[in-house]
Amino acid sequence: MTSRRTFFRQLSTAAAAPFVLPDFMTETNRTLLQRLETTGSPQQIAQDEDFWSWIKAEYTVSPNILNLNNGGVSPQPKSVQDAHIRFYQYSNEAPSYYMWRILDQGRESLRAKLADLAGTSPDELAINRNATEGLNTIIFGLTLKPGDEVVLSKQDYPNMMNAWKQREKRDGIKLVWLDLKLPSENDDDLVKQFTSAFTSKTKVVHVTHVINWTGQIMPVRKIADAAHKKGIEVICDGAHSFAHLDYKVPDLGCDYWATSLHKWLCAPFGSGMMYIKKDKIKNVWALLSNTDPDGADIRKFESLGTRSFAAEMAIGTAVDFHLGIGAARKFARLHYLKNYWAEKVKDVPGVRLYTSLKPEFAGALAVVGIDGIKGPELESQLLGTYKLHTTPISLGDINGVRVTPHVYTTPKDLDRLVVAITELAGKQGLAGKQKKS
Structure with missing residues (x-):
């Protein structure tokens, strides 16, 4: 808690910015600094409406429509909006210079900041635009041959199911579909539904950490451990779990993982990241190729062409806001x-x-x-x-x-x-x- 006083001062600068942003320290933020000194267990603070009223004050949501679809995409706190706008204005002063020569230099510091939040090595994280892009990169990048089996469920996200269906149609792999019995409060039963589908031909299992259809939290680690015993690789869809559940990516035991940062982290729209275990990077072909598409550097997955550098750099402010509240x-x-x-x-x-x-x-x-x-x-x-x-x-x-x-x-x-x-x-x-x- 001793670091709380620096929380909103950190929001006045974005991750690795080569210049100083305007002061975003509003009177509301200064008062919130005092509220962040609140002590007590997470469960006790969860019901402290005075505390959360100050968090609410940082958002600019509509007073007319009550938004209860934050799982689709979340609004950003004012500090993140301000950082994004400032970076955007800065970029427009001379786009090719400030975006490509200045802002682009901030990616490595941002990567380190996200890696610290995710509990990974910076060399295992690629910054991209959303979970769909990250997971499609992995799905289409893995080397699979006709007859290889992939276990997944009918409750996975449609974009991922469609990606696997395309691989099935194009490459002749076999998809083994599970129809999960949900909701469930029995981890062993959920794990068994997956493991009973494993065969000697199973090469990959695809697991959604938090299922978007129902909110079910899946026992990813238990499924991953069972899969690895049989030499099966594990892909985890973390779109709805990152900055929502209190965990670090390595806790899941998966080989591949991706998320959208514009969901629970409240980062700018169209921001995300992908994790690939260090020794697996060389096995995944880059979806948008570069000079070393089968290399071992995670940065090979960031050849996206012109992207929103302003949105990317403002991710750091969203991380600070999240850390100020605390994951638990x-x-x-x-x-x-x-x-x-x-x-x-x-x-x-x-x-x-x-x-x-x-x-x-x-x-x-x-x-x-x-x-x-x-x-x-x-x-x-x-x-x-x-x-x-x-x-x-x-x-x-x-x-x-x-x-x-x-x-x-x-x-x-x-x-x-x-x-x-x-x-x-x-x-x-x-x-x-x-x-x-």
């Missing part, structure tokens, strides 16, 4: 917010909850449904009548909306959701009784 406190708050509303509606007649309330199995994301109302219709009613922005979910037996609060969301905000779900469930139940009569 952040997860405790997110889990508390999910349970706050879910506990209030789970026993309402006609309401179905498709997500665990235990912190080992789910964090902020949760899916709720109402009998007789399809997911898209429920999403439409929540937005049209109550001005609540959610995500419709329809996958197999799961039919409802995904609700995703963030650190700026308050229990009072979520009371609006509780009222809406209760009223809609009541109306649906009454309509059902009238129809029967």
Whole structure:
């Protein structure tokens, strides 16, 4: 906690900036410095509304629509927006000079900063634009031959499933699909669903850390350990877990991993990173080639052409903001917010909850449904009548909306959701009784 006083002073400069940014130290930020001295366990602070009100003040979210789809893409705190805008203005003074000769020099310091946050070596991280780009780089970069098997699930993210389907169509590999039984509060059962699909031809297993459809936290480490015993490589989709769950990438035991930083880290839109275990880098071909596409330098994956250098450099400010809150406190708050509303509606007649309330199995994301109302219709009613922005979910037996609060969301905000779900469930139940009569 002794470093908290430097938190917002760090926000006044972006990662490895070759110049000094304007002072972003607002009066709100100065007051928040004092609030960051708050002591107590993460679980205690999770319910300290005075503390979190100062965090909320750092966001510029709409007062009219309640955004409960932070899992799709998160808003940035004001300090990150200011850093991004300043870098953007700086770049426009002489784009080819300031972007390519000046800002580009900040990538190595930013890489080191992200590596420290992720618990990896800087030489294992590539900075890119999102999880889809990172995971597609890995999926298309691995050398696989016809007949090689890849184990994945029908609950993985569509962009990744489509990438694997393309490899199947183009290269003749075999995809072994799992239909996971979710929600689950049994790690051993989840692991068994994967290991029972392993054969002598299995070369890769693809695991989503936090499943976007339900919020289920998967036991990646246990699956990875079982896979490695059979010589199987492990790809982890960390899009919804990084800066959400409290972990370091090596804790997962995977060989390959990627995330979007514009989700839970609240970095600029279109920012992400990819991890490849050091000794595996040479085995992955660069998706966008360079002079050494099969080399052992992680930087071979950053030949993206002209990118948003302003957005990239502002990632460092988002890291500072995240560290100022603290990973453990952040997860405790997110889990508390999910349970706050879910506990209030789970026993309402006609309401179905498709997500665990235990912190080992789910964090902020949760899916709720109402009998007789399809997911898209429920999403439409929540937005049209109550001005609540959610995500419709329809996958197999799961039919409802995904609700995703963030650190700026308050229990009072979520009371609006509780009222809406209760009223809609009541109306649906009454309509059902009238129809029967």
